[in-house]
Amino acid sequence: MHARVGDSLVAESNKVDAPSRHGEIVEVRGEDGAPPYVVRWSDGHEGLVYPGSDAHVLPATT
Helix, strand or coil, X not given: CXXXXXXXXXXXXCCCCCCCEEEXXXXXXXXXXXXXXXXXXXXXXXXXXXXXXXXXXXXXXX
């Protein structure tokens, strides 16, 4: 997984009918865009994330 500040992280839910989580990557702590990432989730919370296989990065639109 590779990301840059400003990209979006989408974490799909593993429960039926549960919504996915969306957040903005505000800091990349790994080398060359690798995890972990500091993510500001859509609910306003921020946290350090090591994305699993259920997550993907959406590049920022400029």
